[in-house]
Amino acid sequence: xxxxxxxxxxxxxxxxxxxxxxxxxxxxxxxxxxxxxxxxxxxxxxxxxxxxxxxxxxxxxxxxxxxxxxxxxxxxxxxxxxxxxxxxxxxxxxxxxxxxxxxxxx
Amino acid sequence: xxxxxxxxxxxxxxxxxxxxxxxxxxxxxxxxxxxxxxxxxxxxxxxxxxxxxxxxxxxxxxxxxxxxxxxxxxxxxxxxxxxxxxxxxxxxxxxxxxxxxxxxxxxxxxxxxxxxxxxxxxxx
Numbered sequence: 637x638x639x640x641x642x643x644x645x646x647x648x649x650x651x652x653x654x655x656x657x658x659x660x661x662x663x664x665x666x667x668x669x670x671x672x673x674x675x676x677x678x679x680x681x682x683x684x685x686x687x688x689x690x691x692x693x694x695x696x697x698x699x700x701x702x703x704x705x706x707x708x709x710x711x712x713x714x715x716x717x718x719x720x721x722x723x724x725x726x727x728x729x730x731x732x733x734x735x736x737x738x739x740x741x742x
Numbered sequence: 743x744x745x746x747x748x749x750x751x752x753x754x755x756x757x758x759x760x761x762x763x764x765x766x767x768x769x770x771x772x773x774x775x776x777x778x779x780x781x782x783x784x785x786x787x788x789x790x791x792x793x794x795x796x797x798x799x800x801x802x803x804x805x806x807x808x809x810x811x812x813x814x815x816x817x818x819x820x821x822x823x824x825x826x827x828x829x830x831x832x833x834x835x836x837x838x839x840x841x842x843x844x845x846x847x848x849x850x851x852x853x854x855x856x857x858x859x860x861x862x863x864x865x866x
Binding site: 667669671678679680681684685690722724726729730731732733734735736 | 779788789790791802804805806838840843850851852853854856857858859
């Protein structure tokens with residue numbers, strides 16, 4: 637299953653809303669996760685089950701979708717949110733990741 | 743607190759075999775079901791899942807790399823070992839091991855605890 641993320645880069649001002657998209661080449665049901673990765677660090681699980689927030693992330697992070705279309709929303713960007721975000725499907729083998737969206741400061 | 747740490751060579755030559763070790767702390771493979779995956783990330787590129795191993799020795803490999811990969815474990819040392827044969831420059835990447843999430847005994851194939859990663863360069 638090919639995971640396509642858009643846009644590749646998202647330029648946003650602090651305090652603004654960011655919306656990231658992830659599309660699957662076939663249905664993955666709700667078996668979709670999001671990760672946040674900062675430079676020089678390992679990825680960190682952000683969302684699983686398409687919308688369940690992982691431990692340690694604030695409520696400004698939300699996610700939705702099912703089937704082939706998924707969205708990650710950061711409601712009011714803080715300085716620590718500028719990072720790379722990856723989606724990952726776990727509905728079928730092999731597990732696959734999207735190409736990532738870089739959220740940068742505008 | 744569960745931690746994972748990768749170790750292994752920084753540099754390997756083309757055609758050589760890579761062996762990486764993931765040492766797990768804070769959890770015992772022998773006491774409960776636990777799964778560990780290997781995932782890699784070429785410089786500036788996306789993540790690629792390589793394979794899984796569980797404490798019951800159940801394994802699964804990426805279709806694309808299956809012929810080159812072996813994942814094993816040493817329960818007594820709390821280590822998971824990745825072996826990749828016939829290394830090529832395109833295999834240059836940061837290699838991570840990561841814990842597979844289990845919620846109330848149900849496996850969810852996402853990764854909640856990651857090692858720091860180890861950068862492997864393939865070059866002659």
